[in-house]
Amino acid sequence: MAIAAGQSYQHYTETERWLMTGSGLIGMIAMVLSSTSVNTAVPAVMGAFGVGQDQAQWLSTAYFAAMTGAMLLTSWLQQRFGQRAVFLATMAAFVSGSFLAAGAPDMNTIIVARVIQGFCAGLIQPFTMAIIFTVFPPERRGAAMGMFSLGVVLAPALGPALGGIVTDELGWRYVFLLPLPMAFGAALAGGAFLPSGSTTMTRRFDWAGLFFMACALGLLLDGMASGHRFGWSSDRIVLELTLGVLSTLIFIWRQLTAKAPMLDLRLYANPRFASAAVVGIIFGFGMFGSIYAIAVFMQQVQGFSATKAGVALIPAGMLMVVMFPTAGRLVDRFPAHILIMAGLFWFGVGFLLMSVSDANTPYWLFVFFTLVNRFGLSLIIPSLNTGALRSLRPEQVSQGAGMVNFVRTLGGAAGVNLMVVFLESATAVHVQTIAASQTPDNSASQELLAITAGLMRDAGVSAADASAGALLYLGDAVYAQGHTQGFQDTFMLTAAIAAAALIPAYIMGRRSKPKA
Secondary structure, three states: OOOEEOHHHOOOHHHHHHHHHHHHHHHHHHHHHHHHHHHHHHHHHHHHHHHHHHHHHHHHHHHHHHHHHHHHHHHHHHHOOOOHHHHHHHHHHHHHHHHHHHHHHHHHHHHHHHHHHHHHHHHHHHHHHHHHHHHHHHHHHHHHHHHHHHHHHHHHHHHEEEEEEEHHHHHHHHHHHHOOHHHHHHHHHHHHHHEEEOOOOOOOOOOHHHHHHHHHHHHHHHHHHHHHHHHOHHHHHHHHHHHHHHHHHHHHHHHOOOOOOOOOHHHHHHHHHHHHHHHOOOHHHHHHHHHHHHHHHHHHHHOOHHHHHOOOOOHHHHHHHHHHHHHHHHHHHOOHHHHHHHHHHHHHHHHHHOOOOOOOOOHHHHHHHHHHHHHOOOHHHHHHHHHHHOOHHHHHHHHHHHHHHHHHHHHHHHHHHHHHHHHHHHHHHHHHHHHHHOOOOOOHHHHHHHHHHHHHHHOOOOOOHHHHHHHHHHHHHHHHHHHHHHHHHHHHHHHHHHHOHHHHHHHHHHOOOOOO
């Protein structure tokens, strides 16, 4: 089926519309699946390469950071090379990155592979939205976007469960190959049904802006992630953070002065839109950061398998699928900021409940906590987009939509990173506090040592080895308790951030009208 580029929606048949949209959707779902399925394999990867959370978190952070930058390239690439060429090249790069990650000999190789995968995902999501707005008439775009939204919500719901099953049954390397069947199918469909050819370039791309944004993201995220390991006052961390801040300032200056900026930062002069952007960052922070934290918490603290940790998120994902169209209808009847504030409330309550969880919390009770959390998210998603764009003039809507997606993805990249930074710091503080209390006057600890040593002697272990083994067991218990409290503090912090987001959400409801 030969389809030319540059046609208006009247020239496409109904079959052509859905074949083109389906090609993009399959590719997008494959990449969203890749973003979340890896989280349940994090403990296995840590064990395989002997790395800590500060390095393992790059499995998610590298993906979302690369995705953030790539989203700004999609429109220019389509104009320059055409939809079919860009789509096929992106799918080929994604498949290459998947194989590279699956066969990686070390952690650095996996991080490079995740950057490749994330970059491809950043191109495909806005690419698919552009197809929908190209081939469907205005009155049909809502239904098509419903399919798009379903894919965006459903893939993260199933990703952790599928990743957990693959990790337990086949091994963590196969998790990176999980999306490949869909990726191959998308490539075949895209080659057959997407339009070829390119359009005349009418603008230059701000490559300098992209460079400084990439430097800012990479330096700041790595500096924060490595601070605990190398020391916050070490030369490396100070240099990385300083250069990261400098790159951020240059990027902002570039966007304010360039003739064709990637981001129109002047939109943030609109208080309602700026408030929506703040909520969007917190939304990305909470959604993607919590998927990572929950999967690791259930394995490292509660001792569940990767499969059970992944399955725990399925009910919450299904709730979002059911609630999504309902919330979309509610936003037409109620002010967007009211729904966002209600969503933030339940979003925070879910984290507040998680903050009292420990190794003894029943499995299905913790699943209920995730349901409460995701109920709040399902109210935020449609309301956030609508509330943000309602505050703009018509000619600003296109740029504003891209910026809303950008800040949400940026929040996802920062969310995983900052959660791990806080988790490691909180865990270290709690472990030191608990260890300081392990003195000869601590009767509970002395009793534990005596019981443990006695059991080991009864098993035939010498008295000296039994005493050393008891001390080792006590050390493990101290770390386990500190690690649990670190996770509890992390969930509590996220609940507090959700509560703080109620302020910008309220500002969104101020009745200042955009100019006609």
